[in-house]
Amino acid sequence: LEPALRSTFGLAVYEEHILQICEAFAGMTAGRADVLRRALVKQKRNAVAEIGVEFLNCARARGHTDAKILEVWELVTGFNGYAFNKAHSTAYGVEAYQAAWLKRYYPTEFMAGVLTGGKGFYHPLVYILECHRLGIGLLPPRVNQPGPAFLPAGKSIRVPLTQLKGLTERTTARLLAEAKRRSFTSLNDFFRRVGPTSEEFEAMIRVGAFDEFGQSRTRQFWEALHLIKTYGQSSEPDQAWLIPPPSLRDWPSVSLDEPTRLEQLRAEADLLGYAVSGHPLELFPDIAWDSYCPVNQLHRYPHELVTTCGLVIEQRTHHQITGEPMKFMSLADWTGIVETELFAQTYRTYSLATIRYPVLEIHARVEPFENGCGFTLRVLRASAPRFRKPGTS
Numbered sequence: 055l056e057p058a059l060r061s062t063f064g065l066a067v068y069e070e071h072i073l074q075i076c077e078a079f080a081g082m083t084a085g086r087a088d089v090l091r092r093a094l095v096k097q098k099r100n101a102v103a104e105i106g107v108e109f110l111n112c113a114r115a116r117g118h119t120d121a122k123i124l125e126v127w128e129l130v131t132g133f134n135g136y137a138f139n140k141a142h143s144t145a146y147g148v149e150a151y152q153a154a155w156l157k158r159y160y161p162t163e164f165m166a167g168v169l170t171g172g173k174g175f176y177h178p179l180v181y182i183l184e185c186h187r188l189g190i191g192l193l194p195p196r197v198n199q200p201g202p203a204f205l206p207a208g209k210s211i212r213v214p215l216t217q218l219k220g221l222t223e224r225t226t227a228r229l230l231a232e233a234k235r236r237s238f239t240s241l242n243d244f245f246r247r248v249g250p251t252s253e254e255f256e257a258m259i260r261v262g263a264f265d266e267f268g269q270s271r272t273r274q275f276w277e278a279l280h281l282i283k284t285y286g287q288s289s290e291p292d293q294a295w296l297i298p299p300p301s302l303r304d305w306p307s308v309s310l311d312e313p314t315r316l317e318q319l320r321a322e323a324d325l326l327g328y329a330v331s332g333h334p335l336e337l338f339p340d341i342a343w344d345s346y347c348p349v350n351q352l353h354r355y356p357h358e359l360v361t362t363c364g365l366v367i368e369q370r371t372h373h374q375i376t377g378e379p380m381k382f383m384s385l386a387d388w389t390g391i392v393e394t395e396l397f398a399q400t401y402r403t404y405s406l407a408t409i410r411y412p413v414l415e416i417h418a419r420v421e422p423f424e425n426g427c428g429f430t431l432r433v434l435r436a437s438a439p440r441f442r443k444p445g446t447s
Contacts, residue, residue, distance in 0.1 A: 055079060055126070066129050068140040069095070079126050080112040094131065102131065161188050166204040166211045176384075179367050182328045183386050185211065192330045194262035194322070197244055200233045215263050218254075219325050225250050240267055241274060245281045252282050260313075260321040261330070271312055335365060335388055338413050342440040343388060346415070350389035353429060356422045362431070363387060363415045363439050369408060374398055381408060383433075385416070394418060394431040404436040415439045 058074035059065065066075065069091055076087035086108065093101035106127060113123045138146070156164040165185050169178065185192060191210040199205060201214020216226055228248045238244045241264055250258070258264065259274045269277070313321070319329040319337055328334055335343075346363040347355070364385025371381050378398035385392050394416060396404065408414065415438065418431035 066132065068138065068143060070140055072130055075126065075130055076109065079116075079118070080109050080123075081116050082109065082112050090130070106131075162190050162206045162209060162211060165190055166206045169204040169211065170202070176368055179328045179334060180384065180391070182334060183367065183391065186333055187390070194265070194330050195258075195326075196266055197229075197258070197263045198233060198237050198266065200229050202230070213326065213330050215258065215261075217326055218257055218261060218263075219327070220257060221254055222251070225254055241269075241277050242281060245278075245285070252278075255282065257325050260318075261325050262318070333388075335386070338365070340441045341413055342442045345440055346387070348389040349385070349387045349392045352392060352420055352431070355420050356429065357420060359417065359419055359434070360431075361415065361417050362392070363413065364392065365413050366408065366411075367391070381405070383408060383414075385414065392431055394433050396433045396436070400433055400435075404433070407436045407438070411438050413439045 055064075055075060055078065058071060058078055062068075062071075066072070072091045072094065073084060073087040076082040076090060077084060082090075086105065090102065090105045090109070092098075093105065109127060109130075110120075110123055113126070114120075118126075153164070156167075165181065165188070168174065168181055172178075174181075182192065189209065193207060193210050193212045195201075195213050195215035195218065197215060199212050199214070201216035204214060205212040215229065221229075225248060229250075232238070232247045238247070244264070245255070255278050256275070259271060259278060262271075264274050265271075267274075315332065316336070316339065319332050322328070322330045323334070323337060329337055341363065343363065347360045349362065349364065352360060352362065362385070364387045366383055367386050368384040369381055371379050374380050374397065376398070380398050380401050381396045383394045383396070385394060396408070401408075414436055416431065416433045417435040418433045420429050421432050422429045
């Protein structure tokens with residue numbers, strides 16, 4: 055096996071290794087070796103077992119002992135379920151190296167590109183948290199920088215207004231076209247040229263899209279109501295009126311409270327999918343975060359039981375080899391992100407809690423990886439988080 059596995063230090067890494075081992079060690083034909091490769095990748099257990107008998111007989115005919123045959127067979131079947139061919143792996147490796155280099159030397163531009171791409175294994179919230187970890191701030195949408203790309207701005211990233219939930223294709227197209235033609239100068243100017251619905255107009259105000267015009271949010275709402283009441287929602291770009299509308303200065307002054315910071319963050323989370331003006335965990339000020347083991351300290355307790363707490367930022371179900379469902383979850387606190395796993399028995403008991411509570415308390419065992427680089431948490435119990443006592447900060 056040395057010629058086949060020399061470059062990978064004795065490990066079967068690529069799909070080609072299955073073919074090479076079957077041919078070099080057992081003397082099987084290339085065609086039968088490829089049948090085994092496909093059966094392993096597609097997890098066809100019956101087909102693998104059938105070819106396993108053939109592998110055994112062929113290897114015996116070459117004089118190998120049963121113990122050595124079993125050792126090599128386990129090396130081959132350890133590939134079960136997921137593998138790349140060498141060309142595919144090389145292409146991914148090059149791309150991963152390039153991405154790592156960009157993230158190291160141009161983190162703001164890199165994260166802006168990742169968010170703009172909108173693809174990937176994780177929810178955008180995961181990338182937002184990574185921005186915070188890297189010290190990259192997020193800037194609320196601006197009507198004169200509508201997108202569709204996330205734009206680097208120094209050590210920050212501007213979230214595009216096109217990310218706003220509920221925008222119609224018509225409004226999005228007008229917004230981008232008009233912003234490209236010339237800058238918007240006021241709410242009035244924007245409304246005349248784009249003509250959003252009342253729901254879209256309100257949502258834009260709630261995420262701060264018009265803050266650059268210098269008016270308070272309540273003043274913006276007041277003016278939006280005036281524009282909608284005066285002109286309706288059927289305005290066309292550059293449409294004019296024969297009779298000038300009544301001035302907003304003639305309207306009675308009404309004292310309204312500005313939204314609090316928490317209200318602004320909640321509006322951003324509702325309408326953009328994540329908080330922009332602050333850290334996503336600011337949405338949960340009542341959680342007793344300091345009463346739990348922080349994520350960045352979990353590595354100090356290998357093989358021990360810990361109680362920690364985190365925002366569920368990603369979860370995915372999987373089936374164990376027995377066919378029973380289990381769940382993987384990614385939890386985030388103020389110090390980092392940790393991967394957790396609920397095996398079948400635990401998942402049956404606590405599956406509802408993983409859905410009911412956006413922030414989850416877990417009692418788990420810290421299980422280090424075999425190579426000593428990292429760990430995962432094996433969850434034993436999941437429940438609602440603890441809250442701060444009234445009067446404490």
